[in-house]
Amino acid sequence: MKFLAFSVMILAPCVYGFEHQSTTREISPRVVTYYQDVAPILNRQCQTCHQSGALASFLPLDTYQHVKPLAKLIRSVTQSRKMPPFMPDNSGNCATYENARVLSAEEMATLAAWADQGAPEGNWAELPAPQQPNELVGQTHQTAMEEAYTPDKNVHDDYRCFLLNPGVSGTKSLYLTDYLMIPGDDKLVHHVVAYQVTSARAAEEVKAKDLAEAGAGYACFGGAGVSGVRMVMNWAPGTGVVSMPKDTGIRLDPDLPLVFQVHYHVMDANPGSDRTTIKMKMAENVPHEMTPTFLTPLKPLIIPAQKTAHVHEGTVSLQSSFGSGKALKVMGVRAHMHKLGSQMHVSVMNNKKDRCLVDVPRYDFAWQSSYFLNEPVDIMSQDPISIRCVYNSMSKTGTTTWGEGTEDEMCLATVYTIER
Numbered sequence: 001m002k003f004l005a006f007s008v009m010i011l012a013p014c015v016y017g018f019e020h021q022s023t024t025r026e027i028s029p030r031v032v033t034y035y036q037d038v039a040p041i042l043n044r045q046c047q048t049c050h051q052s053g054a055l056a057s058f059l060p061l062d063t064y065q066h067v068k069p070l071a072k073l074i075r076s077v078t079q080s081r082k083m084p085p086f087m088p089d090n091s092g093n094c095a096t097y098e099n100a101r102v103l104s105a106e107e108m109a110t111l112a113a114w115a116d117q118g119a120p121e122g123n124w125a126e127l128p129a130p131q132q133p134n135e136l137v138g139q140t141h142q143t144a145m146e147e148a149y150t151p152d153k154n155v156h157d158d159y160r161c162f163l164l165n166p167g168v169s170g171t172k173s174l175y176l177t178d179y180l181m182i183p184g185d186d187k188l189v190h191h192v193v194a195y196q197v198t199s200a201r202a203a204e205e206v207k208a209k210d211l212a213e214a215g216a217g218y219a220c221f222g223g224a225g226v227s228g229v230r231m232v233m234n235w236a237p238g239t240g241v242v243s244m245p246k247d248t249g250i251r252l253d254p255d256l257p258l259v260f261q262v263h264y265h266v267m268d269a270n271p272g273s274d275r276t277t278i279k280m281k282m283a284e285n286v287p288h289e290m291t292p293t294f295l296t297p298l299k300p301l302i303i304p305a306q307k308t309a310h311v312h313e314g315t316v317s318l319q320s321s322f323g324s325g326k327a328l329k330v331m332g333v334r335a336h337m338h339k340l341g342s343q344m345h346v347s348v349m350n351n352k353k354d355r356c357l358v359d360v361p362r363y364d365f366a367w368q369s370s371y372f373l374n375e376p377v378d379i380m381s382q383d384p385i386s387i388r389c390v391y392n393s394m395s396k397t398g399t400t401t402w403g404e405g406t407e408d409e410m411c412l413a414t415v416y417t418i419e420r
Contacts, residue, residue, distance in 0.1 A: 032114040033122025034064045040128050041107050042067065045084050048240075049186075057187060058267075068119045075115040078108050085367040087360045088335070094356035097332075098245065098372040136180040136241055141167045141280040143258065148273040149216040151188060151264035158264040159406075161220040163210055163257045164194070166280070175249030175289065178281040179242055181235035184274040190265040191236045191368060192276060195229035197256045202228025206259055221406050222338055224259040231292050231334070231414055232258070233278065236369050245331050245372055248418055249286035288418035290331060292370075293321050295413045297387055303340060303409055305396040312411050313388040318381045326381035327420045332372035333357045334414035339365050340400060343390035346413045350379045354386075357415070370416065378420065387413050 032038070042050075042061045050061035060066045067074070077083040086101040088094070103111075114120070143164045151158040168174050183189035197203045205226045209218045218225065232250050233242070244250065252258075262276060297314025304310060318328065335344040335358055344360045355377045389411035393400060400409050 031120055031122075032110055032117055033120045033126070034067065034114070035122040035124050036126040037110050037122075038067070038114050039064075041103070041110060045101070045103060045107070064121050068121070071115040071119040075112045078103055078111050085364070087362060087364055087367055088371055089359045089361060094359035096374045098374055099242070099369070100371075136178060136279045136281060138178070138281045139180075139279050140282050141174075142277065143167060143280070144277040145184075145216065145260065145275045147216050148184065148275040149262075150273040151266050151271050153266060153269055153271055156266055157190075157406075158266055159219065159221040160217045160262050160264065161206075161209075161224055162217040162260045162262070163206060164260050164278070166252055166258050166278075168252045168254045168256075168282075170254050172284070173251045173253050174282040174284060175286045176232060176252055176280055176282050177244050177249045177286065179233055180240065180279045181233070182277045182279065183235075184276050185272050187268075188264050188266070188271055188274050189235075189276060190263040190366065192234065192263075193223075193231060193261045194233035194278065195224045195259040195261070196232045196250075196252060197259060198228050198230055198253070200256075202226060203256055206257070220261055220404065222336075222404050222408070222410055224261060225404055226259075229259055230294070234334070234368070234370055236367060239369070244290055245376070247287040248290040248331060249283055249288075250290045250292065252282065288420075290416055290418055291321075292334075292414050292416050293318060295385060295387060295415055296411055297389075301402040301409060301411055303391050303393050303396075303400040305393050305398055305400075307391070307393045309342070310391045310393060311388065312391070313386070315384045315386050317384055318379075318415065318417065322381040322419075324382050328379050328381055328417045329420045330357060330373065330377040330379055330415060330417055332370055332416035334368070334370040334416075335360050335363070336368060336410060336412040336414065337363060337365065337389055337391070338409045339406070340391040340393050340396070340409055341365065341389060341411075342392045343388075344411075344413075345388040346385065346415075348377060348379050348383055348385045350377070350383045355379075357385075358413075370414065372416070379417075385413070385415065387411060 046061050049056040050059055052060055084101045090096050090100045090102055143166050145162050149160060181192055197206060209225060295316050297312060298316060299314055301312055333346055337344060341363045344363050346357045348355050348357060358371055
């Protein structure tokens with residue numbers, strides 16, 4: 001027994017990871033405190049939304065007094081990865097992404113230990129300086145809504161499109177390498193998607209829609225409300241500077257506008273107004289032009305009512321966009337459905353190997369982005385790309401089909417490629 005007791009005393013420092021200084025005192029794990037350990041994590045990962053004046057101001061996480069009562073809840077939602085909201089599987093079972101908004105294992109362990117220890121406050125003097133707002137180094141262009149827009153206070157979700165001039169004129173295209181979207185009102189703006197109009201005819205179409213409605217912009221949902229556009233930028237809460245993968249850029253064509261779709265989340269009877277700005281860094285040339293291409297299963301989308309998991313799937317390729325035999329590299333992907341969507345999976349078959357591009361096991365229309373792969377995937381333009389969308393239509397009493405409206409649905413993948 002004496003030998004056993006002596007062995008435990010010797011092994012204790014190894015178990016806890018501390019240097020053994022005395023065999024007579026009890027050795028405990030380091031105390032995790034709010035100011036030294038927890039606040040820096042919340043500042044980096046959560047406070048973009050969870051602070052006064054922002055989208056999740058109803059649950060601020062910016063002071064010890066606000067956070068302490070939520071310690072166990074924070075442990076729960078971070079351990080389950082419900083927060084921060086990043087919908088794709090980033091475990092590596094499918095893929096991993098450069099711009100994944102996820103907590104590291106160490107950060108989750110810190111938050112869990114803090115909750116388990118009773119949420120100690122610590123010394124406020126140990127609080128590191130908060131991160132400063134993102135700044136776009138090397139900015140070359142800037143554009144903004146021509147006038148402020150006040151969302152419709154009679155609806156909970158107001159979807160509005162605006163025309164913006166990106167400042168690309170003359171005869172040469174420029175290439176977007178980095179951008180920063182700055183909502184005019186963080187509390188109102190839920191997400192933003194910017195589309196490049198691809199022709200003069202499409203430009204006239206969106207101008208006509210804009211003129212047909214009173215006030216700034218025109219009503220739209222799920223897209224720009226017109227054909228002849230390609231998605232180039234998007235923003236959701238928590239997004240800072242977005243950088244294209246190294247040596248790539250998205251082409252912006254001269255003298256053609258951007259269509260700027262904004263989802264306003266109206267939570268106040270007297271909402272304020274918004275005038276969102278985009279700061280951009282563009283280059284005259286890049287080694288590889290990044291091309292976003294919309295893909296969808298070619299068969300009609302028909303979703304019966306009262307189904308918990310209706311599947312719509314199909315196989316397409318990039319051959320119609322690039323021709324046969326073109327060697328491509330998939331750099332990223334975006335998964336898009338509307339409010340009935342529950343799961344989405346996109347993969348490509350190349351050299352008889354099925355390569356997963358994105359798997360979204362818990363789709364949420366409120367949290368969408370473009371996901372850039374840590375390991376781009378080599379494909380040929382004719383390789384089959386499988387798209388699988390799953391819908392829960394239990395809230396519906398009639399059939400739902402494809403469309404731009406709130407009550408319609410989509411099954412749309414945006415695949416970002418470069419030629420290789």
